[in-house]
Amino acid sequence: MTGPLVALLVVAALTAHTVVNAGRWLRRPTDGPVECAERVVVLLPLRDEATRVTPCLRALLAQRGVPRLRVLVLDDGSTDGTADVVRAVVADDPRVTLLTGAAPPPGWLGKPHACWQLASRTEASADALVFVDADVVLGRYAVAAAVTELRAAGATLLSPYPRIVVRTVADRLVQPLLQWLWLTFLPLRAMERSARPSLAAAGGQFLVVDRAGYLRAGGHAAVADRVLEDVELARAVKRAGGRIALADGSRLASCRMYDSWPQLRDGYTKSLWASFGHPTAAALVVTVLLLLYTVPALVAVVALLAGAPLLAGVAFLAYLVGVAGRVVSARATGGRAWPDALSHPVSVAVLGWLTLRSYHLRKRRRLSWRGRPVG
Structure with missing residues (x-):
């Protein structure tokens, strides 16, 4: 009985934290008409994105x-005609410039190098820079609203998380964990106020930065070899004396990150090891997550079959409170709450397996992304 009861109390506290984060501290930029008089440059790195851009x-x-x-x-070394698609779409629009990227030099990973090539161009001289991935679709006033929120927050870097588009079972199991994890475990108010680089989060799909502050932090050159270049850039900003902020960008942008299970599996596998650092830390975190969110559902079933209704009831309540946290997270970030939240124990188990796979492939030096080695 002790184990399920402890799990219930801890999960209840974490779900309460999710409620406070989502209801009080999560920034929500307006999605209505807004005017921004600043000079803004949107930076779009592309590698083999002809079918999605x-x-x-x-x-x-x-x-x-x-x-x-x-x-x-x-165009970062694409081989699928991405540049031709860009030319066809933008035609002769004078606001758009298409550049040809160089291969990353030793010590650089592909994404940071592509972003740095864009940000360091003379054409990128502006008040604010907006980094966008090819799988992000912005609302009509998204850029104006995001830059306005950056200034309102008094921040150097703002990460407005897009609404994650889910279509497959794999999507629904894994993708909602992105927002759930930081809403549940990251104290948003403390993150904004604290100068500690370790207290940081960001999503590179849609990222807004003050250009002067970005350059003071070293830009993407400061995170040249980092798989999680978005989070590391946020930490670099803090080290340089800047502030960072997170926002619900679900009304500003949507993002379909992966088209298939192999893409999703490999996308998470390439970076999960970097999220935890040392394997021991990863093992500890994954074990705690499984004990809190996966084991109670199993205990409830086993206890019920064994004729222990009280134990089953406590374990089932722990499961329901965990599901409630997932529902709060989904509703706060434009996600799908029902019935996806009911499978939360399975989601956490899949995350554990992906983390194990990430460390395994890294140890064997078999991690890669878009044809380039990582890790």
């Missing part, structure tokens, strides 16, 4: 409220 580009061309907007696009 068109909606992203069209959304960028349709931006409103930012009269001084420019868009820099970098």
Whole structure:
């Protein structure tokens, strides 16, 4: 009885923290018409995105409220005709410049190098920079609203998390964990106020930075070899004396991160090891997550079959409180709550397996992404 009761109390506290984060501290930029008079440059790195980049580009061309907007696009060694698609979509729009990227030099990973090539161009001279991935589709006033929120927060870096589009069973099991994890375990108010680099989070799909503060932090050159370049950039900003903030960007942007289970599996596998650092830390965190969110559901079933209704009831209540936290997270970030939240114990188990796979493949030096080695 002690184990399920402890799990219930801890999960209840964490779910309460999720409620406070989502209801009180999570920033929510307006999705209505807003005007931004600043010079803003959107930076879009592309590598083999011919089949996905068109909606992203069209959304960028349709931006409103930012009269001084420019868009820099970098073709990062694509072999699928990505550059041709870009030319066809943007036509002769004077706001868009298409660049050809260079291969990353030793010590650089592909994504940080592509971002740094864009940010260090003279054409990127602006008040604010907006990094966007090819799988992100922005709302009409998304750029203006995000830059406005950056200034309102008094931050150097703002990460407005897009609404994650889910279509498959694998999506529904894994993708909602992104927002759930930071809403549940990261104290948002303390993160904004604290200068500690370890207290940081960010999502590179849609990232807004003050250009001067970005350069003071060293930009992506400061995170050249980091798999989680977005989180590490946020930490670099803090080290340079800047502030960071998170926001619910679900009303500003949507993102379909992966098209298939193999893509999703490999995408998480390449970076999970970097999320935890040392394998011992990963093992500890995963074990705690399983004990809190997966084991209670199993105990409830076994106890009920064994004729221990009280134990089954406590364990089942722990499971339900965990599901409640997942529901709160989904509703706060534009996600799908029902019935996906009911499978939360399975989601956490899949996360544990992906983490194990990540460390295993890294040890064997078999991690790669888009044809380039990582880790």
